[in-house]
Amino acid sequence: MNIIFLVSRIKWVTFIVLILFCNTMQSQNNLLGDWEGTFMNDFRVILRLNSAEDNSYSGKLMMFSGSNMIQNDEISDIILDGNNLKFFIKAKETQFIGSFNKVVTELSGNFIFPDASKHPLVVNKSKYVKPLAISSIKDFNDIRNKKYITKELKADYGFLIDKLKEHHPQMYSYSSEDSFDIMITNTNNNINSELTLEEYYKLIVPIVDNVKCSHTGMRLPNKYQQAINIYGNFLPIKLSIINNKAHYLSNYCNVDSEILPGSEVLSINKLPIKDIITSLQKYIPSEGNNMTTKYNELDKNFNSYYYLLDNSEIFDVEYLISGIEKKTISLPACSFNDFVLKEKPDSNLPVEFKIDEEKSVAFLKIRSFAFPDIEGYIQQMDDTFELLKNKSIQNLVIDLRDNKGGHPIFAAQLFSYLIEKDFIYFKPNPDVKEFEPLYKTMQNSEYSFKGKIYAFVNGGSLSTTGHLISLMKYHTNATFIGEEPGSSFYCNDQSMQVVLPNTGIEVNIPQTTFETAISGFNKNETFPIDYKVNNSLRDLLNGKDSYMELFYRIIE
Numbered sequence: 001m002n003i004i005f006l007v008s009r010i011k012w013v014t015f016i017v018l019i020l021f022c023n024t025m026q027s028q029n030n031l032l033g034d035w036e037g038t039f040m041n042d043f044r045v046i047l048r049l050n051s052a053e054d055n056s057y058s059g060k061l062m063m064f065s066g067s068n069m070i071q072n073d074e075i076s077d078i079i080l081d082g083n084n085l086k087f088f089i090k091a092k093e094t095q096f097i098g099s100f101n102k103v104v105t106e107l108s109g110n111f112i113f114p115d116a117s118k119h120p121l122v123v124n125k126s127k128y129v130k131p132l133a134i135s136s137i138k139d140f141n142d143i144r145n146k147k148y149i150t151k152e153l154k155a156d157y158g159f160l161i162d163k164l165k166e167h168h169p170q171m172y173s174y175s176s177e178d179s180f181d182i183m184i185t186n187t188n189n190n191i192n193s194e195l196t197l198e199e200y201y202k203l204i205v206p207i208v209d210n211v212k213c214s215h216t217g218m219r220l221p222n223k224y225q226q227a228i229n230i231y232g233n234f235l236p237i238k239l240s241i242i243n244n245k246a247h248y249l250s251n252y253c254n255v256d257s258e259i260l261p262g263s264e265v266l267s268i269n270k271l272p273i274k275d276i277i278t279s280l281q282k283y284i285p286s287e288g289n290n291m292t293t294k295y296n297e298l299d300k301n302f303n304s305y306y307y308l309l310d311n312s313e314i315f316d317v318e319y320l321i322s323g324i325e326k327k328t329i330s331l332p333a334c335s336f337n338d339f340v341l342k343e344k345p346d347s348n349l350p351v352e353f354k355i356d357e358e359k360s361v362a363f364l365k366i367r368s369f370a371f372p373d374i375e376g377y378i379q380q381m382d383d384t385f386e387l388l389k390n391k392s393i394q395n396l397v398i399d400l401r402d403n404k405g406g407h408p409i410f411a412a413q414l415f416s417y418l419i420e421k422d423f424i425y426f427k428p429n430p431d432v433k434e435f436e437p438l439y440k441t442m443q444n445s446e447y448s449f450k451g452k453i454y455a456f457v458n459g460g461s462l463s464t465t466g467h468l469i470s471l472m473k474y475h476t477n478a479t480f481i482g483e484e485p486g487s488s489f490y491c492n493d494q495s496m497q498v499v500l501p502n503t504g505i506e507v508n509i510p511q512t513t514f515e516t517a518i519s520g521f522n523k524n525e526t527f528p529i530d531y532k533v534n535n536s537l538r539d540l541l542n543g544k545d546s547y548m549e550l551f552y553r554i555i556e
Contacts, residue, residue, distance in 0.1 A: 031080060031100060032057075035107050036222065037123030037497045038508060039063065040370050040406050044222070047107070047123055049078070061089055071372075085109070092372065096121070108496075110434065115374055117409065118434035122496040134223065140231040143224070147194035148503060154191050156500035157204060160507060163498050164211070169513045170492055173523070174212040174288055183210060197224065197503055202308065204505075209282045213492050213510065214293065214462055217285040221504035229340075233311050233333035235303045239265060240540055241295055246273045246302075247537055248319060252339040257331055259319055262541050266326065267318040269310055280305045286486060287466075288523060292459030293486035296402070300460075303339055351377075353384050359555065360394040366414065369406030369464045378413060385417045385447035394451040395555060401456050401482065401547070405463025408438055408514070415468055416445040418453060419475050424517040425467075431512040432494055439517075453478040454554075456547050457529070461485035463493065467516050469527070474518040481531045481547060481554070488527045490515040 035047040044064040051057055057078040063071035075096075077088040083100040085107065098109015098121070105125050110118040134140050161184055164171055172180060187207055195203065201220055208218045219225065237257065238249040246265040251257045259265075265273055277298065283305055286293035298305065318328045352365040364384065371377045388396065398418075412425045425438040455478050457469060466487020472478040492510035499506055531550055539546045 031085070031104060033125065035123035035125055037121060038495065039111075039121055040119070043370065045121065045123060047075075059087065106496075113374070117374075119407065120432075120434075120494060124497060124499050134227040134231075137231045140227045143227070144198065145196060147196060148200060149194055150191060152502035153195060153200055154188065156200075156502045156505070157188060157191055159498075159500055160204065160207070163507070163509055164208075164216075167496060167509050167511045168211065168213070168216065168492070169511065170213065171211055175210055180210065183207065197221075197505075198308065200503060201505060206282050208507065209285065212286070212288050214285050214287045214486060215492050215495050215508060215510040217508045219506045219508075221499075221506060224504070228307065229336040232307055232336060233313050234336055234339065235268065235306050235310075235315055236331050236334035236338070237265075237317065238339065239302050240537070241277065241299045241302065242535055242537055242540075244274060244277060246277075249540070251331070252303075253332070253334040257317075258329060259317070260321075262537055264320045264323070265317060266320060268306070269312060269316050270318075271309070276306065276309065279309060283308065286459075287488075287491065290459070290484060290486060292484045293462065294459070296459030296486070300402075304336075351380060355387075355391065355393065357391065357393075359552075360392075361397065361555070362388055362393045362395070363397045363399065365399040366403055368403055369408070369410040369468075371406070371410055374409065374413075377410060381413060381417060382445075382447060385445065385449060388449055388451075389447050395454065396449055396451055397454045397456065397551060398478075399456040399547075400461050400465050400469065400485075401458045402460035403462070403465040404460060405465050405487070408435070408464050408467060411464045411468040412438060412442060415471055416442060417447055417449055418472060418478070419444045420448050420450065421475075423471070423475060425471070427515045427517050429512060429514060432514075435514075454551060455480050455482075456551075457482040457485040459483060459486045462487045463491055466491060467514065470516050470518055470521060473528070474516075474520070479530045479554070480528070481551060482529060482533050484526055484529060488523070489518055489521040490523055 032049045032051055035049070037045050039045045046062040046064075047059065048062070049057060049059045057080060059075045059078060061071065061073050061075055073089050073091040075087040075089055077086070079086040083102070083104075084097075085099065086095070086097050088095050093114045095112045096109055097112065098107055100107050106122065107125075108120070108122045110120050112118055134143060175183075184207060187204060190203060191200075197220065201218070205218050208216055220228070236253045237251050237259070239246045240249055248257075248259045248263045248265055249261055251259075267273060268276065280298060280302075281291075281294045284294045284297045313333050315331050315333065316328055317331055318326060321327050350367050350371060352367075353363065355362045398414075408425065415423065415425070422441050422443055424441055426435060428439040429435065453472070453476055455469065455472060457465075457480055461469065462485075466485055467489065469480070469485055469487075470489035473480070490513060492513050494512045494514075495508050495510045497506060497508055531554060533546050533550055536544075536546055539549065
């Protein structure tokens with residue numbers, strides 16, 4: 001006899017309710033925990049959802065710039081309704097509305113700022129990949145030497161290719177589909193044995209580099225990278241890369257290395273510097289055939305990238321004495337903190353402003369277009385450009401070096417002070433409706449600057465900064481000083497972060513293309529620079545700013 005008929009109607013209903021309750025609790029438990037992703041392309045985000053004793057929810061939103069935590073806010077008013085999530089960040093007066101995918105591995109939605117503007121966020125469930133338990137050098141070495149079986153590696157590779165083809169808006173902009181597919185097949189054929197995480201990463205990263213998009217990048221798992229920073233061995237010297245040559249500047253570990261500052265380094269552990277530079281470039285995403293971004297990033301983070309080639313405890317550095325005699329010195333490795341602590345910038349202010357009244361010059365340094373407070377930013381810009389107007393300043397230098405971008409609304413606001421007519425920022429993009437105001441006519445500011453504009457740019461000028469640069473070139477009389485910027489009138493963004501299921505390698509993939517509302521630019525052409533800066537080793541050693549030196553020569 002069927003068991004259903006042995007259960008009374010009341011008991012059966014109770015049983016069904018209990019099952020539904022348990023399934024709901026299990027489903028909601030899948031939503032709890034840590035969700036990780038990237039916000040505005042630059043900031044790592046961790047969203048933590050916890051359950052409370054009264055069947056409610058609590059949580060935190062943490063945000064990091066590099067290794068520095070810049071936000072750690074409690075979230076409240078958390079509503080989990082099926083696969084939909086809402087919460088409020090009281091400290092920022094910001095709401096989030098989003099939804100989980102069907103398999104509960106991804107959360108996507110928008111932050112709604114106090115000005116009602118929407119800002120997308122995509123995060124992945126941290127538990128989607130088994131977390132790495134690393135608490136000692138032994139744990140690190142065990143995991144570093146762990147081999148992944150071929151089946152796992154091929155599955156991750158197939159997952160990566162599927163995601164790139166599904167989401168990337170311009171995967172074949174610089175390589176034909178046929179040639180790209182040949183590269184994809186060849187790489188797949190090379191996955192024919194067990195590999196460590198780092199070996200696998202180095203094998204597949206050229207595929208991502210071949211997309212030639214500054215927003216398409218690959219990273220080792222975050223927890224693994226944190227372990228590298230704790231237990232890894234790093235090259236102990238600071239180098240400057242100029243004209244494909246490496247020059248010694250200092251020793252991070254305060255060891256008397258006997259190498260004079262400025263000496264050319266020829267090889268490290270018998271590997272020629274030119275080969276090292278070529279090997280490391282594939283780890284650095286850049287737009288098209290642009291190389292200034294790769295050199296700019298190497299110049300700043302050579303030691304971190306070099307770890308991927310060499311984790312030695314001792315480094316044999318071959319260098320030139322007086323440019324003639326070769327000599328080799330053995331140097332002990334340093335820790336990540338040894339060089340990170342010494343590389344802290346002189347200032348963390350997002351905006352710096354000063355005036356040289358004697359020469360009627362103002363200098364405006366913008367380090368990023370990611371600001372937490374748009375009203376405060378607008379007020380600061382109003383005050384700055386009103387002062388320029390009242391003092392009748394004739395020359396304005398906008399320093400955009402190493403500004404990797406941010407939200408376009410901040411760049412559009414800055415541009416409104418640089419133009420004397422109305423303008424349109426972006427060509428319409430149906431994929432991103434929340435940027436609608438940027439597709440329509442925007443007014444210039446009442447404090448528009450009427451003097452001569454100069455812009456400092458370099459390979460670290462990326463994304464939103466590239467958009468601003470293109471508008472300045474098209475609409476204003478701006479003079480550009482420096483080197484080819486890393487971005488220009490278009491770029492791919494609205495990025496999502498995916499995690500390869502077995503290895504945990506993280507991949508950033510854009511989903512649409514933004515293009516400024518201008519004409520006459522070709523994405524295969526180099527951005528025109530009016531005065532090129534050739535970075536001088538002598539200026540570097542003497543602490544001089546080559547850009548400033550050239551600028552003052554120009555206005556004189």
